[in-house]
Amino acid sequence: xxxxxxxxxxxxxxxxxxxxxxxxxxxxxxxxxxxxxxxxxxxxxxxxxxxxxxxxxxxxxxxxxxxxxxxxxxxxxxxxxxxxxxxxxxxxxxxxxxxxxxxxxxxxxxxxxxxxxxxxxxxxxxxxxxxxxxxxxxxxxxxxxxxxxxxxxxxxxxxxxxxxxxxxxxxxxxxxxxxxxxxxxxxxxxxxxxxxxxxxxxxxxxxxxxxxxxxxxxxxxxxxxxxxxxxxxxxxxxxxxxxxxxxxxxxxxxxxxxxxxxxxxxxxxxxxxxxxxxxxxxxxxxxxxxxxxxxxxxxxxxxxxxxxxxxxxxxxxxxxxxxxxxxxxxxxxxxxxxxxxxxxxxx
Amino acid sequence: xxxxxxxxxxxxxxxxxxxxxxxxxxxxxxxxxxxxxxxxxxxxxxxxxxxxxxxxxxxxxxxxxxxxxxxxxxxxxxxxxxxxxxxxxxxxxxxxxxxxxxxxxxxxxxxxxxxxxxxxxxxxxxxxxxxxxxxxxxxxxxxxxxxxxxxxxxxxxxxxxxxxxxxxxxxxxxxxxxxxxxxxxxxxxxxxxxxxxxxxxxxxxxxxxxxxxxxxxxxxxxxxxxxxxxxxxxxxxxxxxxxxxxxxxxxxxxxxxxxxxxxxxxxxxxxxxxxxxxxxxxxxxxxxxxxxxxxxxxxxxxxxxxxxxxxxxxxxxxxxxxxxxxxxxxxxxxxxxxxxxxxxxxxxxxxxxxxxxxxxxxxxxxxxxxxxxxxxxxxxxxxxxxxxxxxxxxxxxxxxxxxxxxxxxxxxxxxxxxxxxxxxxxxxxxxxxxxxxxxxxxxxxxxxxxxxxxxxxxxxxxxxxxxxxxxxxxxxxxxxxxxxxxxxxxxxxxxxxxxxxxxxxxx
Numbered sequence: 001x002x003x004x005x006x007x008x009x010x011x012x013x014x015x016x017x018x019x020x021x022x023x024x025x026x027x028x029x030x031x032x033x034x035x036x037x038x039x040x041x042x043x044x045x046x047x048x049x050x051x052x053x054x055x056x057x058x059x060x061x062x063x064x065x066x067x068x069x070x071x072x073x074x075x076x077x078x079x080x081x082x083x084x085x086x087x088x089x090x091x092x093x094x095x096x097x098x099x100x101x102x103x104x105x106x107x108x109x110x111x112x113x114x115x116x117x118x119x120x121x122x123x124x125x126x127x128x129x130x131x132x133x134x135x136x137x138x139x140x141x142x143x144x145x146x147x148x149x150x151x152x153x154x155x156x157x158x159x160x161x162x163x164x165x166x167x168x169x170x171x172x173x174x175x176x177x178x179x180x181x182x183x184x185x186x187x188x189x190x191x192x193x194x195x196x197x198x199x200x201x202x203x204x205x206x207x208x209x210x211x212x213x214x215x216x217x218x219x220x221x222x223x224x225x226x227x228x229x230x231x232x233x234x235x236x237x238x239x240x241x242x243x244x245x246x247x248x249x250x251x252x253x254x255x256x257x258x259x260x261x262x263x264x265x266x267x268x269x270x271x272x273x274x275x276x277x278x279x280x281x282x283x284x285x286x287x288x289x290x291x292x293x294x295x296x297x298x299x300x301x302x303x304x305x306x307x308x309x310x311x312x313x314x315x316x317x318x319x320x321x322x323x324x325x326x327x328x329x330x331x332x333x334x335x336x337x338x339x340x341x342x343x344x345x346x347x
Numbered sequence: 348x349x350x351x352x353x354x355x356x357x358x359x360x361x362x363x364x365x366x367x368x369x370x371x372x373x374x375x376x377x378x379x380x381x382x383x384x385x386x387x388x389x390x391x392x393x394x395x396x397x398x399x400x401x402x403x404x405x406x407x408x409x410x411x412x413x414x415x416x417x418x419x420x421x422x423x424x425x426x427x428x429x430x431x432x433x434x435x436x437x438x439x440x441x442x443x444x445x446x447x448x449x450x451x452x453x454x455x456x457x458x459x460x461x462x463x464x465x466x467x468x469x470x471x472x473x474x475x476x477x478x479x480x481x482x483x484x485x486x487x488x489x490x491x492x493x494x495x496x497x498x499x500x501x502x503x504x505x506x507x508x509x510x511x512x513x514x515x516x517x518x519x520x521x522x523x524x525x526x527x528x529x530x531x532x533x534x535x536x537x538x539x540x541x542x543x544x545x546x547x548x549x550x551x552x553x554x555x556x557x558x559x560x561x562x563x564x565x566x567x568x569x570x571x572x573x574x575x576x577x578x579x580x581x582x583x584x585x586x587x588x589x590x591x592x593x594x595x596x597x598x599x600x601x602x603x604x605x606x607x608x609x610x611x612x613x614x615x616x617x618x619x620x621x622x623x624x625x626x627x628x629x630x631x632x633x634x635x636x637x638x639x640x641x642x643x644x645x646x647x648x649x650x651x652x653x654x655x656x657x658x659x660x661x662x663x664x665x666x667x668x669x670x671x672x673x674x675x676x677x678x679x680x681x682x683x684x685x686x687x688x689x690x691x692x693x694x695x696x697x698x699x700x701x702x703x704x705x706x707x708x709x710x711x712x713x714x715x716x717x718x719x720x721x722x723x724x725x726x727x728x729x730x731x732x733x734x735x736x737x738x739x740x741x742x743x744x745x746x747x748x749x750x751x752x753x754x755x756x757x758x759x760x761x762x763x764x765x766x767x768x769x770x771x772x773x774x775x776x777x778x779x780x781x782x783x784x785x786x787x788x789x790x791x792x793x794x795x796x797x798x799x800x801x802x803x804x805x806x807x808x809x810x811x812x813x814x815x816x817x818x819x820x821x822x823x824x825x826x827x828x829x830x831x832x833x834x835x836x837x838x839x840x841x842x843x844x845x846x847x848x849x850x851x852x853x854x
Binding site: 211213214217219230231 | 651673708
């Protein structure tokens, strides 16, 4: 048992090293094309994120949405559900928090927490639509949730251009006073306490998944629905509830992120954090406990990329290429290991 | 007769340290049917995979007609005339038989496939070896027995002289098995050499010339089939004496535990179940016999709440219709399913997780699993049911027999009042069969009702107190006096040649 944990840790390390090596190679290639200084770029990419406390705080800020969406996706994938509504729920949750917090007024901690919980409940409720369609009618949750993202997006766009908008500030919600937001942990580097909520969410989901009867039933349903039904587990219930919980977590994430790092909601497009959730989940092997380290890794890469783009030699697009390659590296490994598992069972 | 093939000192160690073969040796004479016998996990399949190039040995040599050869890939083995028919068929359901047969070695005329030539050759082979397969039929439409013949044709078309069959009869009915044996004999007479991997004692005696017995990865030697008794073979396989006959005490049947009244389940064409009525009582083993696909499966599905039906099905006094699986289980029903790979176990979970799936929610505090207590219980169950493995071992690492013991351990530890056992010992080694039989008998003696579906005549006769024979969705016979019924008579009922009259059945 111990050796198997050690082994999987080793493979993870190897993959991380490989990912970084690939990043370095692509960067070097871009560097030659763009005639930049290789040394400067490498230093910025690998050491830039650790340069000073501002850079480190930037990594920690990056981690928050990644942890929330990563945990949400992990939970749903564990139940065999590929629900894309994480994206829409994150967006919708942020918007709701942006609207609710000013309505509730300035109450230390109370306002942000009520806003976050309401966003979670509301997004969980919306997430019930594809969930129920899947569990009762067999509608593919992947497609329906993808469509739902657009519905939520355009509804928010409509509201933000009208009723929910700040009359003095076009296409945004009202200004968030300090007491409506989550308190800062570190004033000078603007490190918000939403990181703590994110870590608690990851921990809570891990406990839920591995220690409770619901988590066990959810995992059995995801691994093998036939086995679950045969054993007397109500598989449909878990198929639906995993998606509702996942959506709620994503909504919670959007709300926490907004109330921690922004002063009003004014996103004009879907932020893609939901899709990042799938990357994080596959790096973490759908294990909630492994989500924060995975988010740390991706956050580090992103801040490294930011540092490189500040040098001005390398266009931002190269960074996206590197990200894509890393995703393929992890995604492919994820799929391979699954197939190997299934292929090996007849041995 | 000279030696055709010889494997010497074969050792195979897998990456995870599992030693599958240890200095195993094997020799084959031209034109014989040779059985490789052994319990699950004895290393039979690995040895044969090495022979046909699918696996590489860690040590050892292979000689073909006296010359050393290296089977570096299945392609090399094919070119040397060695072909394997796997237990799990590898056919493209959407393609006709002849294209499946020639898949990868298609005949061409210029750029186009020479369909006529392929059809003709397939047909010629079918006639030569007496296989009733239509080259133009779609593989997906064929029954299991015929699909297996397509697999054999695939090997023949590649000019295999040595044909290896991995547990060929595991999926066949007694009649299909008979037919397969006939064809294998024809192949032998046409100078083919045949190896079958099996653990069925009767087949070895009936079909084979020689038997190589394996135990714990080693070969225990080769014997002539006519020189040994079934008892001796099984002793060599498990290394101790195994009782084949099960001792049973007389028990008077008690209350009704399962009851069907005029149950009909529609199917495409004729109904799958057509007005079935029977009762099963506590303290008896009721066996539902029949050739596969004659309705036994549907009876199980009705009793376990998996399908809808017309009529009345009662389990432990309650109508099944509209009840969840959980509720039926809570009444005291345990179910050992036929398919342990997808239904009976979760292959991606540990032994422990597989053992708690039916009652985990009764062992919780505020929603949290009582982890320590459950683990201790799982450990106890593994010990009591002689499963080789730790509670955290992934179940996919176990051999088929051990896996089945996990299923049986879980189901029988629930203090059931009714056990539904669907092919509980299919593909399980001799030692585990005896063990599972003993457990079932012990439960019966303790007053539990058991409904058993089995295609294995031996099992039917050694366990059943009463037999109901199914044929085409109806009850062809109800046999109360099992001891005075012969296999032949049972076979006639199963095939629908004979039907028991109503009065007889009632009496």
